[in-house]
Amino acid sequence: MDKHTQRAFEKLEKREHLLRAARDQRALGRITPEMFRKKEAEILERYALTAEEEQAYNKHNQKRKSK
Numbered sequence: 001m002d003k004h005t006q007r008a009f010e011k012l013e014k015r016e017h018l019l020r021a022a023r024d025q026r027a028l029g030r031i032t033p034e035m036f037r038k039k040e041a042e043i044l045e046r047y048a049l050t051a052e053e054e055q056a057y058n059k060h061n062q063k064r065k066s067k
Contacts, residue, residue: 004056008049012057015047 001009019040026036049057 001060002056004050004052005060008053008057008060011047011049011053015043018043018047 022031022036022039022043025031026033031039
């Protein structure tokens, strides 16, 4: 696995973890809907894939599907 693919997986895992935590906080009433939307946007922006990472990730998935 090349560095772009590895970095893509790391970002996606971290993004999913943080989004899950924010959803849990919202469900438990610890944050308001407005705070959740702000936090969600920040997480998505911070852990967005670069073009190279997205291309490497998609290529990796295509290889897995063809096996």
